[in-house]
Structure formats: C-alpha cells, structure tokens
Amino acid sequence: MNQKYRGRLAPSPTGYLHLGHARTFWAAQQRAKIFGGELILRNDDLDSTRYKMEFVDAMIEDMHWFGFEWREGPDMGGPFAPYKQSERMDFYRAALGKLRAGNFIYPCTCSRKDIQAAVTAPHASEDEVIYPGTCRGKRDECDVMREADTGSSSRSTRHAALRFRVPDGETISFIDENLGLQKSIAGKDFGDFVVWRNDGVPAYQLACVADDAAMQITEVVRGADLLVSTARQILLYRALGFVVPKFFHCELILDDKGERLAKRHDVLSLRTLKEQGNTPEQIRAGWGGKPAGS
Ligand code: GLU
Numbered sequence: 001m002n003q004k005y006r007g008r009l010a011p012s013p014t015g016y017l018h019l020g021h022a023r024t025f026w027a028a029q030q031r032a033k034i035f036g037g038e039l040i041l042r043n044d045d046l047d048s049t050r051y052k053m054e055f056v057d058a059m060i061e062d063m064h065w066f067g068f069e070w071r072e073g074p075d076m077g078g079p080f081a082p083y084k085q086s087e088r089m090d091f092y093r094a095a096l097g098k099l100r101a102g103n104f105i106y107p108c109t110c111s112r113k114d115i116q117a118a119v120t121a122p123h124a125s126e127d128e129v130i131y132p133g134t135c136r137g138k139r140d141e142c143d144v145m146r147e148a149d150t151g152s153s154s155r156s157t158r159h160a161a162l163r164f165r166v167p168d169g170e171t172i173s174f175i176d177e178n179l180g181l182q183k184s185i186a187g188k189d190f191g192d193f194v195v196w197r198n199d200g201v202p203a204y205q206l207a208c209v210a211d212d213a214a215m216q217i218t219e220v221v222r223g224a225d226l227l228v229s230t231a232r233q234i235l236l237y238r239a240l241g242f243v244v245p246k247f248f249h250c251e252l253i254l255d256d257k258g259e260r261l262a263k264r265h266d267v268l269s270l271r272t273l274k275e276q277g278n279t280p281e282q283i284r285a286g287w288g289g290k291p292a293g294s
C-alpha cells in the first residue's frame with residue numbers, strides 16, 4: 001500500500017513562535033518534501049485560558065515569513081476542515097464515546113493539577129507526576145460522561161475528569177523514524193492519563209490522536225520531549241482502532257549550558273529575530289544547515 005505522505009504542523013497559539021517551534025516545523029516540512037507529500041496546518045487552540053487571537057494571526061504570519069508552506073489549514077480550509085481544534089468537538093466526543101464503550105476510561109475526582117494541565121502537550125516531562133490510580137475502581141457512570149457525549153457540559157460546573165487506564169507493566173514500543181527503537185513502560189514511565197478534563201475540555205492526548213487520525217496524518221514530527229506522550233497516544237490509537245502513524249522525534253535544541261531552549265523564558269521569538277534584521281536563511285544557517293534530527 002502506497003499511501004501519500006501527510007504531515008502536520010500543530011502549533012498552540014499561546015505565545016509567539018520561537019526557534020524551537022521553527023526547528024521542529026522545519027524538520028516536518030523537510031520530511032514532507034523528501035516524501036513528496038503534503039503538509040497541513042492545525043491550530044491547537046483548546047487551551048482557551050492561554051489562547052489569544054493575536055497569537056493565531058502572528059503564528060500564521062510568522063510561519064509564512066519563515067518559509068512554511070501548507071496545503072490545508074485554518075486560513076484556507078481543505079478536505080478535513082475545520083483545522084482548529086476548538087471547532088472539532090464532535091470528533092473528540094465520538095472518540096471519547098468509543099473509549100467509554102470499550103471500558104478504557106474511568107472518572108477521576110481528584111483535584112489534581114495534572115487535570116488542569118492536560119489540555120496542553122506535556123513538553124516539560126520533568127513536572128509530570130504518575131497518577132497513583134486513586135479513582136481506578138470508580139464506576140463508569142459519572143454524569144460527566146453523559147454530558148461529554150451530549151455536549152451539554154458547562155464549563156463552570158465541577159465534575160469528574162476522565163482518565164485512561166494504562167496496561168500496567170506493558171512495554172509500549174515503536175520504531176522512531178529518527179531515533180530508532182523507543183520503549184516505555186506503562187504504569188512506570190507514565191500512569192493513567194487524563195483524556196477529558198473536569199470542565200468539559202478534551203485533553204491534548206485525545207484531541208491530538210482524534211485529529212491526526214481523522215486528518216489521515218501518516219507521520220507525526222514532534223520534539224523528543226513528547227516521546228512519552230507518543231507512547232500514551234499509541235495506547236489511544238489502539239483503543240480507538242485507528243491506524244498508528246509513523247513518528248519522527250527531533251532532538252531538542254539546547255543552549256550552551258545544556259538547557260532546553262523551549263524552557264527558557266528569554267528564548268527569542270521569530271518576531272524578535274525578524275525585527276533584529278535576521279532572515280530565515282540566516283536563522284537556518286545557525287542550525288548548521290541540518291534539519292532537526294539529522
Ligand atoms: N499543539 C501541540 C504543541 O504545541 C502539538 C504537539 C504535537 O503533538 O506535536 O505542543
């Protein structure tokens with residue numbers, strides 16, 4: 001079977017794009033080019049507390065400036081529209097319904113920080129705590145599920161969040177297209193994760209899988225800081241009966257002290273670099289001409 005390569009750029013409009021994004025996205029674009037495939041742009045705007053419209057406009061402008069080209073996206077539409085997550089709730093509810101029918105999830109009433117944080121990709125893995133499974137025994141009949149199904153959940157009411165029960169002790173492995181064989185152990189490297197927040201917002205892990213599958217993405221290019229999330233997502237693909245795409249994880253850019261660029265507060269945005277007179281070509285030359293990951 002020779003399926004056409006489809007990759008995606010999936011920024012979250014919670015700030016200006018910086019070098020870390022540019023590098024990963026550039027790798028994604030290179031991969032799409034190598035395979036003669038297509039690239040789509042998706043606006044991952046589920047985090048309504050941090051999302052700002054000005055960042056969406058800036059994101060698209062900065063990406064054009066840097067030389068990114070996409071064939072489908074929020075600014076131009078396409079066969080898999082809409083390309084912004086806030087308009088794709090039906091897909092997430094359908095996926096949640098499947099997880100529920102397969103008994104993969106359970107309601108969790110712990111008021112933990114990770115429930116709130118679940119809407120964004122957990123790039124800073126060092127902050128993650130493995131959920132001890134406190135609510136695992138809870139019955140699958142919480143009202144949040146019915147409301148999530150019907151879409152009537154109001155953001156102001158406090159309900160249970162929904163967690164995916166991971167197969168403790170199982171090694172989740174995949175061959176990364178850049179880094180080779182990757183393994184992580186469910187219950188040890190990551191625990192039961194939130195798929196639906198207690199305020200009715202789908203979590204990053206579920207939204208990402210539902211979209212990448214629906215948009216027929218054949219390869220996901222992302223930073224190596226999301227390796228463990230990829231393992232979680234493989235479990236979701238499996239539970240949902242979706243075809244697992246290929247993965248290409250880029251090494252993270254570190255500064256001269258070895259700290260991750262994306263973590264630094266003073267990291268330069270593409271806007272600032274542009275204002276300082278840098279061209280995209282100069283910025284890429286600073287990467288040593290290599291795409292991330294090579
Ligand atoms: N919107 C997510 C982010 O910015 C996407 C991560 C991914 O799945 O590639 O981190």
Ligand code: ZN
Nearest residue numbers: 108109110135
């Ligand atoms: Zn709980």
